[in-house]
Amino acid sequence: MGETSQTIVVAGGSLAGHTVVTELERHGFAGQIVWVRGREGTAPYSRPALSKELIQGKVTAETIRLPVPQPYGPRVRIMDGAVCAGLDPHADRVLVTQPDLSERWIDFDALFVCTGTQARVPEAFAGLPGVHSLRTLADAERIKDRLAVRPRTVVVGAGLVGSEMAASLRSCGLPVELIVQGQLPMEAVFGAELGRFCLERHHANGVTTRLGATVTALTAEGPVTLTYDDGESSTADMVVLGLGAVTSCDWLDGCGLDLSDGLGCDEALRTARPNILAAGDVANWRHPLFGHRMRVEHWSNASAQARHAVESWLAGQEGRQPPAFADVPYFWSDQYGLKYQMVGHARGHDEVHVEEAGTGGYPFVTYLRGGRIVAAAGVNAPRAVMRMKARIQADLAGDPTSEEVYAR
Template sequence: MADDHSKLKGPDLALGIALADLADGGKLVGHCDGEPVLLVRRGAEIFAVSATCSHYGGPLVDGLVVDDTVRCPWHHACFDLLTGEALRAPALSPLACWSVERRDERIFVGEKRKKLSPTARESKTGASPERIAIVGGGAAGFAAAERLRREQYQGDIVMISDDEAPPVDRPNLSKDYLAGKAPEDWIPLRNENFYAKNGIDLRLGIKVASIDVGAGEVALANGARLAFDKLLLATGAEPMRLTIPGADMPHVHTLRSLADSRRIIAQASAARHAVVLGASFIGLEVAAALRTRGLEVHVVAPGERPMERVLGPQMGDFIRALHEENGVVFHLGDRAASISASEVLLSSGSTLVADIVVAGIGVRPRVDIAETAGLATDRGVLVNAYLETSASGIYAAGDIARWPDSHSGENIRVEHWVVAQRQGATAALNMLGHRKKFTDVPFFWSQHYDVPINYVGHAEGWDKIEVEGDIAARDCLVRYKRGGQVQAVATIFCDVESLEAELAMERGTA
């Protein structure tokens, strides 16, 4: 216990601090009863909450206070300063809150307050549905089920997933978990008791055959039928498969599920040479993870630079140099022609030794069920601002949803974990009749060794890239502009600037 206390920073807030030490709009980290506490002052109000984000432990003192909320600098979670409630993904758990008292121009932090159950909001459209079905066990599906119960929804929730594992923290599968730096008990979004405790009927390893829109039923592949009053489609995306000779060999992998990551880890433990096909975010995160495990890694991709389509040439050159500094060998402007038990033959005629091959060549949205049901689709499932499909009472969220983005003025589909979580939560509110438009600015992060890249907005194209700072020095903000308007911003170790860019996009002042 003494060791824990020795790591605490700042003053003991139970003993009080001078009011003058906390400026209006300021933040200060101290501790109370052995726990780190963040103090935030807004005018006459002073809030005391946990000092670290409930997602990955980001330091909230380095974040951004917006009205009566605080945003995490690492992955843009957002919390209510008064109640501690997690308002935005990727955080799902609330912050602890403490009572605060002012006496004689001093601030004292008192007892930790009991967690308050969120109050159920009154529906704008009458009675709540008796049963909500969720098809998909990923980010959007889980976030919807969790939010329904957080909103005190009392009806049935049935969650159908063709995965064998309960919902997991998918970004970790290609990052710390694959690198061997995160234990497996970090990976589930919630333990198995969560579903029973919250009355969520989670059905794993079950495929949906079709949806009968008129009858309000889901037909399962095992022949069963499930009636619903409201339905969320959150089927996600699936990895694109190689079609070259040898693509079906046992040492050739894609990465989407926990089972995929486990298989790669098992083979990597006995492997020395890895070939990664594709220089996408997933591909390069896998490359970094396997290098961390000590494997020799070669990356093969058809483009001139890694990730140039999303991040542009300057960032692409930096990412290549970063990986080369860590021992990755690139074969750009080339493709795999065939795979044997021990080698990958490239189109250029070169051969690469390969004990393990991981293909990260993209994903495609799983829209077959929606198309068969007659829902409107266009390179995804078309939804309105409330995430409702062309069929009343049926919603879509996550990788399959193409929605009217209020920031770009275009219909977009985004394959980001945080977007899927936030859409799932918004869809949950709308299935309960709250008529909440989805207006969140897209956000994702990518990790390469010890270098994080944060990205807010959405730029399918640009006519100008502006760089502030020094990309090579790992201290930069990059703006992607079209027609003079900022479409997206990428940052490296400029966390507050990333949060400020997100806020500007939200307010239309970017």
């Protein structure tokens, strides 16, 4: 598959980039693959484990490495420690900065952008001693190295990563305070119904919370002092920031691509330059079933989009119309021995139903828009969640048997 003279550049060394490379190999791509894996300089690993199993000591850096179905072929050139630093707006070539800071242009026939996101760290908080963010394996190892002295810890931000970190650190026996900018943890992800349940679980496990608070200043002279927007303050031996993420696509500035929120793509994950495709956290595409653009920062989406991006490129090579990427988003979170799961996309929902499902009688929430179910979330209810995923997929696609799918 593909001409031996073709060169494909894959930018990004996490799951999406890894999947693009393995898919190209699986399809027998005969040209050269240049894999620019990023500054970390490590083989790809399971990023979801960082805030959970790795911090809790249940896995090691080696055991979370992503499996390689077979050794990479001789045509795969891996550039560890190198980053894509620019794109020629007038030619198919990418500027790569190598570990020694030297630069070189690499011509390509196709470019897969899988550079993902990086932790959002306010400039005033960056580099302060005792203040950590979590995005990479090195970040997690630095936090883990502090645990032996049982530091008083404040986790700032109560989204997915912040809530998971609070749960993991508390499970390690640390005193933990969780700073919630809104009124409920994970509310932006799950809504108020599961947000209230999450708050109760944090309290039941000994986490203290500060609700409706914004950190306005951090000082790190000895213990870290946090000052809040209401004038109050607290101190900690360690602060972990969970303030979300920003896309890593500034290296594409000035190239005529849509960078308004990540990298804009069509339904087949192609950019305005059709031989440049995107996958993973950075990809912003119009979902054909939900009818609006979205960008999904979840693990399962990264692998699914990477496989689809390769299929889209292959279709173009073979003169076929590339298919639209229409997977229903799915993600999960493990906290205090409970598994939270969500499918679909709840943006713009106008109706919520709450019931019980799964073991333990935990809440199961469905989100509707215009009378149609667009998302569902539950705790320890994997079968119900995955049945609902199939129903949402079928219902939004106009399948009249969608309710039968759920009933099965």
